[in-house]
Amino acid sequence: MTARLHLRALALGCSLLLAPAAGSAPAASKPAAPGVSIASIEAQVYDRQQGAVVAMDAASDPYGMNVDAFIVVKLQGTYDGSAPLKLKLQATAPKESSEAGESPGFKVTQTRELHALAEKGVTQVPFLIPYVCASKVKLTVTLTGTGIKSSKTLDTSFPCAE
DSSP: HHHHHHHHHHHHHHHHHHHHHHHOOOOOOOOOOOEEEEEEEEEEEEEETTEEEEEEEGGGOOHHHHHHEEEEEEEEEOOSSSEEEEEEEEEEOOOOOTTTTTEEEEEEEEEEEEEEEOOTEEEEEEEEEEEEEEEEEEEEEEETTTTTTEEEEEEOOOOOOO
């Protein structure tokens, strides 16, 4: 009987050694869902003559010369992924004619890699694209990364004097 008692005590001792300690950290769980999204898209003008970002109607040249479209994408949230986020801007406008003349239309795509976002939760990412007069401009921004895929569209215009 004592041999059986010793074996039972030994088995109980081994099981206690192999069992996780009470109050220890839980096993690693899946990472939290990404907390970053596209908050807004803003279109302005970079006036090369003034050397400043201005409202579209405040450019020094009313015909779209010496200006670039300055697009700011505002991201909301934080990101702790190991791979960088990719932010893609696609700007398109159809070919059109007006009293001001022919507009050839355009399609511009730019991509930015974001290795870090602002600690306060709001990150503003600038894009600079050619300014071509157009009454219908579609700006589409796509954000991708580990577990993230979202997009947002802004319908606007790049006006010029007629």
